Amino acid sequence: MELLKQRILKDGRALSEQVLLVDSFLNHQVDVKLMQACGEEFARRFADAGVTRIATIESSGIAPAAMTALAMDLPLVILKKSVSSILKDGIIQREVFSFTKNAPYLLTLKTHFVTPGDNVLLIDDFLANGEAAFGGIALLEKAGAKIAGVGAVIAKTFQPGMDKLRAAGYRVEALAPVKAMSEGKIEF
Amino acid sequence: MELLKQRILKDGRALSEQVLLVDSFLNHQVDVKLMQACGEEFARRFADAGVTRIATIESSGIAPAAMTALAMDLPLVILKKSVSSILKDGIIQREVFSFTKNAPYLLTLKTHFVTPGDNVLLIDDFLANGEAAFGGIALLEKAGAKIAGVGAVIAKTFQPGMDKLRAAGYRVEALAPVKAMSEGKIEF
Numbered sequence: 001m002e003l004l005k006q007r008i009l010k011d012g013r014a015l016s017e018q019v020l021l022v023d024s025f026l027n028h029q030v031d032v033k034l035m036q037a038c039g040e041e042f043a044r045r046f047a048d049a050g051v052t053r054i055a056t057i058e059s060s061g062i063a064p065a066a067m068t069a070l071a072m073d074l075p076l077v078i079l080k081k082s083v084s085s086i087l088k089d090g091i092i093q094r095e096v097f098s099f100t101k102n103a104p105y106l107l108t109l110k111t112h113f114v115t116p117g118d119n120v121l122l123i124d125d126f127l128a129n130g131e132a133a134f135g136g137i138a139l140l141e142k143a144g145a146k147i148a149g150v151g152a153v154i155a156k157t158f159q160p161g162m163d164k165l166r167a168a169g170y171r172v173e174a175l176a177p178v179k180a181m182s183e184g185k186i187e188f
Numbered sequence: 189m190e191l192l193k194q195r196i197l198k199d200g201r202a203l204s205e206q207v208l209l210v211d212s213f214l215n216h217q218v219d220v221k222l223m224q225a226c227g228e229e230f231a232r233r234f235a236d237a238g239v240t241r242i243a244t245i246e247s248s249g250i251a252p253a254a255m256t257a258l259a260m261d262l263p264l265v266i267l268k269k270s271v272s273s274i275l276k277d278g279i280i281q282r283e284v285f286s287f288t289k290n291a292p293y294l295l296t297l298k299t300h301f302v303t304p305g306d307n308v309l310l311i312d313d314f315l316a317n318g319e320a321a322f323g324g325i326a327l328l329e330k331a332g333a334k335i336a337g338v339g340a341v342i343a344k345t346f347q348p349g350m351d352k353l354r355a356a357g358y359r360v361e362a363l364a365p366v367k368a369m370s371e372g373k374i375e376f
Contacts, residue, residue, distance in 0.1 A: 029301040030264040032257040059247030063264070066251045069220040076218040076251070082289070101270070113217040 001041050001175040005188055007034060008154070014181040018159075026153065027060040027125055032067075038175055039067025042123060042151045045173045046072075049148040051121040053114065055079060055140060057107065057132050064153050065123035077120075079136050080108045092142055096135035099128065107132075109139045116144030127152035127174060130161025137170070154178060189229050189363040193376055195222060196342070202369040206347075214341065215248040215313055220255075226363055227255025230311060230339045233361045234260075237336040239309040241302065243267060243328060245295065245320050252341050253311035265308075267324050268296045280330055284323035287316065295320075297327045304332030315340035315362060318349025325358065342366060 013021040025031040042064075054074050056065030058081045069076040082105070093106045114120065120140050127133060133150050140147060147170055155162050155174030158181075165172050180187040201209040213219040230252075242262050244253030246269045257264040270293070281294045302308065308328050315321060321338050328335060335358055343350050343362030346369075353360050368375040 023298065024301070028266055028268065028298055030254065030257070030266060032254050032264055033261070035254065036258060059250060059266070062247060062250040063254045066218065066220050066223065066254055069218070070224060073221070076220055078216055078218060078247075080216065110211065110216055113212070 001038070003037055004034065004153070004176045007031075008176055008178075009186060012186060014184060014186050017180075017182050018156075020154065020156065020178065020181060020186065022154065030063050032063065035063045036067045036071075038064045038153055039069075039071040041175055042068040042121070042173065043071035046121055046149055046151065049121065049171070050119050051148045052117070052119045053077060053121070053145070054123055055114075055120050055136060056123045057081070057136050060126070061124040064125060068121070068123050068151065072121075075113075077109070077113045079139060081105045082108075092139055094135050094138050094142075097131050099131065107135045107139055109143060111143045114140055114143040114145045118143075118145040119148045120145045121148045121151060123151045123153075125153050127155040127161045127165075127172070128159045130159075130164050133161060133165060134168075149173060151175075156181070189226070191225055192222065192341070192364045195219075196364055196366075197374060200374060202372060202374050205368075205370050206344075208342065208344065208366065208369060208374065210342065218251050220251065223251045223255045224259075226252045226341055227257075227259040229363055230256040230309070230361065231259035234309055234337055234339065237309065237359070238307050239336045240305070240307045241265060241309070241333070242311055243302075243308050243324060244311045245269070245324050248314070249312040252313060256309070256311050256339070260309075265297070265301045267327060269293045270296075280327055282323050282326050282330075285319050287319065295323045295327055297331060299331045302328055302331040302333045306331075306333040307336045308333045309336045309339060311339045311341075313341050315343040315349045315353075315360070316347045318347075318352050321349060321353060322356075337361060339363075344369070 054069040055077045149171035152174045242257040243265045337359035340362045
């Protein structure tokens, strides 16, 4: 997606070979028009996939996932990283390790919001090691859903997540696949 | 906002005099079309307020805040509850107590994303005790911004947040002000 790649080149910052800072338009300050364009692009790419529901992982995926749900006219389910005291009944959980935060968290889904007939498109801001995506997929499948695919706004394709997901048979679309990075340099 | 009130009466559940469960359309499963309607209603109510930026508090406010930012064609800033290891520079923080989770958290803002000329509209899913709203306001004001107002999708007006904000001079708009609740009963 050219618009997004240009924005990453303009406002993103490669801090190292691993770390891409995009907090000025994606995950702290959010350019909602750009997120809307991302949502429309996901809708276009997965138009033939029979998607019945959008899911995302709390919280940086919420804005692009909400715009995807809007573009596809589908409900959104947010897989939660922390469980409110009033959300205790009928939940399933899975431990996921966050490399960014260097700590595990319990990804949580109320099974009531995903049904066995569902074909879910999982949207997230980043795809890197694939931990969050595999955790989300495991929860959704445990709830009886099929996975229509995984959509990442940005994928660091030099990290193993995308390859592992595809090797496991999942369709993956990345709007901006980053092939390589080094300090100050980003390559698609 | 009649559409929202009807939805709360249809799908919300008062679990007690304090706790309103709306996780089927607001904060776990999300009806994005309803959120879009909420965003448009906030845009209408604050049309004359000279808003330059939308802010929200991670994470249940993100969907309605993103739709408000879209309706008003403004940037969104998400005040973070947890700080990524790559988001350390130029941040300000404030401790906020969450009654829902019965624990404090550090609300965090990179000052770079709010400037002294900004006039910020703070959007959140719930207004109850006002802890989160006052914490967000304190951070935004510390960054030099003015507060155009606070918009809550749902306000429990029998709890002190709304009155305290208004007493402190802030404009507050609630799309669904809940006057009283008891098990199975919700009153606007």
